Amino acid sequence: MPLSYRGCAKEILQAKGIEDYDLIRIVRKDGVELKGILIPRAELEDDKHIVMKLENGYNVGVSVESISRIELLRKRKETKEEPVVQELPVKQLPRVPLIVTGGTITSKVDYATGAVKPYERPEELLDLIPEISEMANLSYVPLMSIFSENMTCREWIRIAKEVEKEINSGSEGVIIAHGTDTMHFTAAALSFLLEGLFKPVILVGAQRSIDRPSTDAVLNLFSAVKMAVEGPIAESMIVMHGSPSDDYTYAIRGVRARKMHTSRRDAFLSINEPPLAKITRKSIEIINKNFNKRRERGEVRATDKMQEKIVLIYSWPGISPDFLEFVVEKGYVGLVLAGTGLGHVPTRLIPKIRELTRDGIPVVMTSQCLFGRTNLNVYETGRLLLDAGVITVGDMLPEVALVKLMYVMGKTTDMEEIRKLMGKNLRGEISKSLSITVFPPGDVYNV
Amino acid sequence: MPLSYRGCAKEILQAKGIEDYDLIRIVRKDGVELKGILIPRAELEDDKHIVMKLENGYNVGVSVESISRIELLRKRKETKEEPVVQELPVKQLPRVPLIVTGGTITSKVDYATGAVKPYERPEELLDLIPEISEMANLSYVPLMSIFSENMTCREWIRIAKEVEKEINSGSEGVIIAHGTDTMHFTAAALSFLLEGLFKPVILVGAQRSIDRPSTDAVLNLFSAVKMAVEGPIAESMIVMHGSPSDDYTYAIRGVRARKMHTSRRDAFLSINEPPLAKITRKSIEIINKNFNKRRERGEVRATDKMQEKIVLIYSWPGISPDFLEFVVEKGYVGLVLAGTGLGHVPTRLIPKIRELTRDGIPVVMTSQCLFGRTNLNVYETGRLLLDAGVITVGDMLPEVALVKLMYVMGKTTDMEEIRKLMGKNLRGEISKSLSITVFPPGDVYNV
Missing domain, CATH: 2.30.30.520 (SH3 type barrels.)
Known part of the structure; x- marks a missing residue:
């Protein structure tokens, strides 16, 4: 070296x-x-x-x-010069693929411009965390190299297909290195796309690249490997810092995660329920006991169809009905609204919403408050929206409702079937009305 | 009675x-x-x-x-039968108008349907809080009666004009009863519209109507009157519960407030800075010492023009450039984007964004993370957006950027002037880069 x-x-x-x-x-x-x-x-x-x-x-x-x-x-262990170790691991370690999609975790700072660019030799990531080689037989799967803001549902399906292949051929768990910008969208997409999941699927990223002294990549990747190998949870989840210090990470259910800070290492929060688990260097502490359990055997199936022509609109005072005309004019087939409060939009939008639902375009109502559940039975505006055919989805996040509608409309175009599936809890994205309210985020995390 | x-x-x-x-x-x-x-x-x-x-x-x-x-x-004091007291208060109490716009704080439950409807006799609100009559000479100003989701910038201007009149004619402070759904939009609008403000302007509401045992209306209104009479802060602010218990409220700067829970009494959070003050039944404790001070004399001017044709779009993976075509086609003149992470959108949108800015339509970038500040210098996508003419606004909230752009474009159509004003801190909506990061919300509130 x-x-x-x-x-x-x-x-x-x-x-x-x-x-x-x-x-x-x-x-x-x-x-x-x-x-x-x-x-x-x-x-x-x-x-x-x-x-x-x-x-x-x-x-x-x-x-x-x-x-x-x-x-x-x-001296550094020169793994490249010991090919025997690569092919025949001395210990029978669990197989864990690291599927690389891009993002800061596989990037470094370009000191000429101060900007962040992808690594040329992504294995460097693993060189920095030698203990991982004692925990898992980690293989590097460079699937794509894109900034996460450029993901579309086509990439989500590619990732899901890769996960399906890896798990059905005996991997103990799968780790996906991903940009943090839209990691929660991908985590939600994988939650829905992977049917019959029986091993952990872990999205991991970094808010600071690994060559910076304050990097979070090392602890995040270590925790992800630990969850993939030892964790009991067979769901799509995000593993990222749980505090501003470098001491522990949280595993957050894919359909409950949202990036809530532009730059902090603990930017991801679990919305409307506690995180699944807290991971330290020594242990995995389960916080939320209600999860899909890891099984020895099974078969996972990746859905390969999503409906892309869906729109997400966050409402505001003064929003005009022409927004809804646009939905039809541009050939969109589904609409997710992030209303105010319990799930409201200005009443002047309601006639247009009624037209949309009458024309077979599902309109799903969520809340831009993000925390808490919608309830369209309390105020007159809510009841008018219900009467206009709006679909209610409890405490589902707006972004998750968008991803779920893409998934559901990939399966069916029947309005009643869409309404039924959207309102039904499929992957933990809707909680029962009596669930404990978690807010502000700090409230529950130290339970 | x-x-x-x-x-x-x-x-x-x-x-x-x-x-x-x-x-x-x-x-x-x-x-x-x-x-x-x-x-x-x-x-x-x-x-x-x-x-x-x-x-x-x-x-x-x-x-x-x-x-x-x-x-x-x-027996209840029958104020109606003591008109002398009304016209000649025994004590020389400070004059505080309660401007009523509607919302739950002036509503009650309709037990036939379980729904919430406006009060027929709004003075009942005050009957329930007799101590207020010893703190202030409160007058009732029924300005409008609408659900807050139906507010537009025309109503914001009407409220601002009323506040101007009240303050310039000697009121010690002004309280505005408002629906909680869009209270933070109105609070931000008043922050910008009221130039030269020298008395407190307080928005107050309720998450539960006053006839319900769990109402928050009583403490909120009490705190609002206390802030209006005794508080040292001459800004537009929201006063609402600071905890799920009925023990204290926070005064949150109008341009920093956001409703972050659909139903909890402590639904409003101060984003990216601590609340201005904590108000208990006994005291006002200043938390954020950086505020515009109350003055004995002055003159406030309400701006009476805002540009309504502005669009707010929260980005997502898969968002298509046709959204931006729509902006032009429907005659919109300004666009606020809530990008992902540090302020990104898919790169396929960038050519369209360049066209918009070239055609004189300002495009402002904020982050849908809500917490933290945007930074378009870190990643390639950010730098491409800057090159395409996007306006950056630090840690301003998306909803505040929308309101501010309405205000700024009501004043000027000159692109360079718009860019300058949007990027400049006018009312505390942008903090210096070295400000303390407040996250998760619970972090700072017990300082």
Whole structure:
């Protein structure tokens, strides 16, 4: 392995025969000792810092000036030179594919522009987390390389098909590396698309790329592998940081997850129910006991059809009925509304909504509050909407209702069947009316 | 005052000469004593319960069977029969108008259908909170009676004009009773419309109507009056429950508030900054010290023009460029996007966005994460959006960006001026990049 550092950092590392990914110890002038793996530096970074990944999974940058002593503890294991280990694992480890779709978790910072770009050699991700190789026989499946905002239902189906293949051929669980922007949409899509799921399907990502000291990729990926191998839950879920510190992750049910912060590591929240589990380096603690259990044997089937021509509209005061005309004019066949409060839109929209439902276009009502359930029986506007044929879906998130309508209308065009399936809890996306209300998010997470 | 009860409840109340709104004491068979004001019962309710408002503001229903003794402590003050007090207040109390627009706070349950309908005699609201009459000279201004989902910018301007009149003629503060569905939109609109504001403007509402035992109307209205009279903050703000209990409220800056739960009493959260203040029955505790201060004298001006033809679109994977064609076809002149993550939409939308901005239609980018700030410099999609002319607005909420664009385009049609005003912090709607991140909401509220 070469050494990527330059300048004065390179000098002191080279003097000890240290190369990228070696295990080293640094003793600082203030007496602090740090032990960890040397992380490569990009060409345009400064030569004043040495970056290492500590055993707790956290990356630190150590200023060259502050170093009193530096030691090489162990050379990096060169897996590339041990092909025998690759083909015949010494231990019979569970097989876990890592399906790569793109996103920050497989990216690094371009120090010329400060921007984030995809990795050229994605295996580097695994080099940084050697303990994973003792937990699972992880295979790398580069399925696609796109920013998650560019996903469509065609990509969701491709991923579902790959998951089907992997699980039916004996994988203990499947991990999907994914951009965080739309990870919750994909997680919801996989929840619906995978029928008869009997192993964990885990979406994992990073809010900060793995070459940054504050990366969340290491703990997230470690947790994902742990859930895939040891977790009892056979559902589509998201595993990401559960706190701003690098101490634990949450597994959140795919149909309950929503990205609720642009940049924090703990950006994903479980909406309207507690997370499924809390994962630390040592244990998996089940929080929500109501889940689909992992089974030894089974057969999963990936649905390969979704209806793409569905629209999601968040209502606002002043929204005009011409929005609904547009739905028909552009050939859309389904509409999800994120109304205000309990599920309302201005009453001037109601005649148009009635026309849509009469013409066989399902109109589903959710709430832009996100938390809580809709109830169209309390206020007059709600009752008028019900009378106009609007479909109610309890406490389902707007984004999940969109994905579910794509799935349901891929299966049937019969209005009554669509109404029945949308209102029925299929994957945990609708809770019973007596479920505990979880709000604000912080409320339940420390239960 | 008559007695609205019937059956066995009526019998035991009448025997003591008790009528609606009298102060009574009930001793239950289990020894518990309750002291409070007798609340009227609707015609279709059962005759097995007596409902009273306790001194802590909470309503309780007491089963007739459980009562051991009942006493009349004080007859209700019949303000209607003391017109002298109305015209010449004994104490020189600060003048506070209660502008009524509609909503649950001025509604009651129709027990025939279980639905909520507007009050016929809105003064009943005040009858239930006698302590208010000692705090302020509250006048009732029935401006309109609409469900808040039917508000448009025309109503926002009408309210702003009324506030202007009231404040410039000597009111100490203004309270606006409003439906909760779109209260945060109106609060944001008033923030922008009222230039040179020097007194508090407080929106208040209720998640449960005042005749229900679990009503939040009493504490909310009490807190609103307290803020209007004693509070140091001259801004447009929302005052609503701060916890699921009936113990305190938060004052949330109008441009930072969002209704985040369909039914809970503490449904409003302050997004991306702490609430302005916490209000208990005894005190106002300032949390966010950065606010516009109340002044003795001044002149407020209500802007009377907003641009209504603005569209708000929450993006999703699979959204098609035809949405943006629709903007032009239907004559819209501005577009606010709630992108994913740091502020992204599918790259296939970017050519259309470029066309829009080139044609003089401003396109503003916000994030549907709601929490956190947008940053279009991190990923390629963001940089392409910037290049296509998208306007960035930091950590402004999508709904606030919509209202602000309506306001800004009511003032100017010059693209550069629009860009400058949208990106500039006018009323606390954009925070500096180094502001403390508040997330999850529970994090900061107990500081």
